[in-house]
Amino acid sequence: MSYLIRGVRRSIVRGVALYAALIGVAWCALFPILWALSGSLKTESEVATPTVMPSHPQWANYGEVFSLMPFWRMFLNTVLYAGCVTAGQVFFCSLAGYSFARLRFRGRDTLFVLYLATLMVPLTVTVIPQFILMRTFGWTDTPWAMIVPGLFGSAFGTYLMRQFFRTLPTDLEEAAILDGCTPWQIYWRILLPQTKPAIMVLAVLTWVNVWNDFLWPLVMIQRQSIATLNLGLVWMQGQYVSRWPVLMAASILILLPLLLVYAIAQRAFVRGIAVTGFGGR
Amino acid sequence: MTSIDDGVMPTKRRARAGRAFVAPNLAAIAVFMLFPLGFSLYMSFQKWDLFTPAKFVGLANFRHLFTDDPLFATALRNTAVYTIGTLVPAVLISLVVAALLNRKLKGISVFRAVVFVPLAVSSVVTAVMWQYMFNTDDGLLNTMLGWVGIGPVPWLLDPGWAMVSLCMVSVWKSVPFATVVLLAAMQGVPHTLYEAARIDGASATRQFISITVPLIRGALSFVVVITIINAFQAFDQVYVLTGGHGGPETGTYVLGIMLFQHAFTFLDFGYASALAWVMFAILLGLTVLQLRLTRRSSLEL
Numbered sequence: 152m153s154y155l156i157r158g159v160r161r162s163i164v165r166g167v168a169l170y171a172a173l174i175g176v177a178w179c180a181l182f183p184i185l186w187a188l189s190g191s192l193k194t195e196s197e198v199a200t201p202t203v204m205p206s207h208p209q210w211a212n213y214g215e216v217f218s219l220m221p222f223w224r225m226f227l228n229t230v231l232y233a234g235c236v237t238a239g240q241v242f243f244c245s246l247a248g249y250s251f252a253r254l255r256f257r258g259r260d261t262l263f264v265l266y267l268a269t270l271m272v273p274l275t276v277t278v279i280p281q282f283i284l285m286r287t288f289g290w291t292d293t294p295w296a297m298i299v300p301g302l303f304g305s306a307f308g309t310y311l312m313r314q315f316f317r318t319l320p321t322d323l324e325e326a327a328i329l330d331g332c333t334p335w336q337i338y339w340r341i342l343l344p345q346t347k348p349a350i351m352v353l354a355v356l357t358w359v360n361v362w363n364d365f366l367w368p369l370v371m372i373q374r375q376s377i378a379t380l381n382l383g384l385v386w387m388q389g390q391y392v393s394r395w396p397v398l399m400a401a402s403i404l405i406l407l408p409l410l411l412v413y414a415i416a417q418r419a420f421v422r423g424i425a426v427t428g429f430g431g432r
Numbered sequence: 433m434t435s436i437d438d439g440v441m442p443t444k445r446r447a448r449a450g451r452a453f454v455a456p457n458l459a460a461i462a463v464f465m466l467f468p469l470g471f472s473l474y475m476s477f478q479k480w481d482l483f484t485p486a487k488f489v490g491l492a493n494f495r496h497l498f499t500d501d502p503l504f505a506t507a508l509r510n511t512a513v514y515t516i517g518t519l520v521p522a523v524l525i526s527l528v529v530a531a532l533l534n535r536k537l538k539g540i541s542v543f544r545a546v547v548f549v550p551l552a553v554s555s556v557v558t559a560v561m562w563q564y565m566f567n568t569d570d571g572l573l574n575t576m577l578g579w580v581g582i583g584p585v586p587w588l589l590d591p592g593w594a595m596v597s598l599c600m601v602s603v604w605k606s607v608p609f610a611t612v613v614l615l616a617a618m619q620g621v622p623h624t625l626y627e628a629a630r631i632d633g634a635s636a637t638r639q640f641i642s643i644t645v646p647l648i649r650g651a652l653s654f655v656v657v658i659t660i661i662n663a664f665q666a667f668d669q670v671y672v673l674t675g676g677h678g679g680p681e682t683g684t685y686v687l688g689i690m691l692f693q694h695a696f697t698f699l700d701f702g703y704a705s706a707l708a709w710v711m712f713a714i715l716l717g718l719t720v721l722q723l724r725l726t727r728r729s730s731l732e733l
C-alpha cells in the first residue's frame with residue numbers, strides 16, 4: 152500500500168517537474184517578445200524600470216510609429232514583394248517540379264543534378280554579382296529588383312515540388328492520358344489540386360523568407376517609398392537611438408503580421424523547416 | 433493511335449511539354465544563379481570599382497587577403513568564435529528541449545507552438561528587441577544582474593561582451609530551428625526500443641544517451657551543418673545589433689560584415705568576390721569534414 156502511494160507521489164512530482172521545465176522553456180522563447188510588448192506601452196521615463204506591466208499603457212506610442220515612418224506604405228510594399236514572389240515560386244516551381252518528376256526529355260536528369268548543385272552555393276557568393284546585374288538592368292532602387300529575381304522559381308522550390316510529385320500515384324494520370332488530356336491539363340486539373348500540402352510548405356517558407364529578408368533590400372533600396380518594413384525599422388533605429396517605446400512599438404507592428412501567418416500555417420511552416428532545414432538563420 | 437494520326441507521338445509531345453515547363457525556371461536559374469556564380473569567380477581576379485574599367489590582376493586579391501590584410505585574420509577568428517558560440521549551446525539546449533517536447537503530455541502541442549515562435553521573427557526585429565534588453569544603463573539584463581549584486585555588464589559597449597551578446601541572440605534564434613529538426617527525428621524512434629530498455633531497468637537519462645542520441649545522429653549532423661553554414665555567413669543580426677561596422681572596435685567584425693563593407697561601402701568588388709570564394713571554400717571544406725566524421729562514427733556502432 153505504502154509502495155503504491157510512494158509510486159503515485161513520485162509520478163506526481165515528475166509531472167510537476169516536467170511542466171515546470173516546459174513552462175521555463177516556453178518563457179525563454181516568448182520573453183523577448185513580451186518584454187518588447189511591455190516596453191512599447193511604457194512612457195520614456197518608465198521604460199527604464201523593470202516592471203512588466205506598464206502603469207498607464209501608452210497606446211500613443213503606436214500612433215507615433217505611424218507619424219515617424221510611412222508604416223502602411225512599407226507594409227504594402229512588403230506584402231506586394233512577398234505576394235508576387237510567393238505566387239511566382241509556387242507556379243513555376245510546381246510546373247518545373249512536375250516536369251522533372253513525370254515528363255521525360257533528353258538531358259532531364261543531368262539538368263536536375265545541376266539544380267541540386269546550385270543548392271550548395273551560398274548567398275555570400277551570389278549577392279555581389281546579382282547587385283551588378285541589377286545595376287546593368289537599371290533596376291536598382293526599383294521594385295523590379297525585389298520581385299523579378301525570385302519570380303520565376305528557384306532550384307530549392309523545384310526540388311521540393313519534384314520530390315512531392317514523385318510520391319503521387321500515377322493511375323489518375325494514366326487514365327487522363329488515355330482520355331487525351333494534354334500535359335498542361337494533367338498538371339493544372341489533376342496533379343496540382345493533389346499537391347496542396349507541398350504548395351502550402353513552399354508558400355509559407357517563401358513568404359516568411361521574403362518578409363524577413365534584410366541584406367537584399369539593404370543593398371537594393373534607398374527610397375523610403377519602396378522600402379520594406381525591416382529596412383524601415385533599421386532606418387528608424389539609426390535615427391531615433393534609444394527611443395525604446397517607439398522602437399519596440401514598431402518591432403511589434405512588424406512582428407504581428409508574421410505571427411498571424413505562423414498561427415494560421417504553423418503545421419506547414421514547422422514541417423517545411425523540419426524537412427528542408429530552411430529558415431535556420 | 434489517334435495521336436499517330438495527328439502526326440504527334442505522345443512521347444514527343446510530352447518531351448516538348450517537359451522542356452517548356454522547365455524553361456522559365458531554368459532561365460531564371462541561369463540568369464540569377466549560374467551567371468552570377470561565373471561572374472563572381474571572374475571578378476575575383478579583377479580590380480574593379482564599377483566606375484573605372486576592370487583590370488586583370490591575377491591572384492593579387494587572394495594574396496592581399498592572406499598576407500596583407502590583418503582584418504581578415506580578425507574576421508576569421510571572430511567568425512570562428514561566433515560559430516562555435518552559437519553551435520555548441522544551440523545544439524545542447526535543443527537536444528534537451530526536443531526531448532522535453534517529445535513527451536506525450538496534455539497540452540504539449542501548445543508548448544511546441546510557443547517554443548517555435550522565434551522562427552517567425554526576422555533577424556532584424558530580433559536584434560532590435562534584444563538591444564533593448566542589453567542596454568547598459570537601464571536594460572533589463574543589467575537590472576536583473578543588479579538584484580543579485582553583479583555590477584553592470586557593458587553588453588554592447590565592450591568588444592568581448594558584444595560577441596557574447598551576439599551569440600546569445602543567435603542561440604535564441606537557432607534553438608527553435610534545431611529543436612524542430614531534432615523533434616521530428618525523435619518522433620521517428622520506435623517505441624519498442626524504449627519499452628525494452630525500461631524492462632532492462634534503464635533510467636530516462638540512460639535511455640536518452642544510449643537510444644535517442646545515437647538514433648537521431650543523422651538529424652543531429654544535419655542541424656550541425658546548417659547551423660555552421662548560417663553562422664559562418666551571419667550578417668543581418670550582426671549589422672543591426674552592433675551598428676553595421678562590426679564594432680565596438682573589431683569585437684563583432686565577422687566575415688559577413690567584412691564582405692559587405694568591401695563590396696558596398698568601399699566598392700572594391702574584385703576583392704570582395706575573392707573573399708566570397710574563400711568563404712565558400714572554407715564552408716565546403718567544413719561540410720565535407722562534418723559528413724565524413726558522422727559517417728565514420730556511425731560505422732563504429
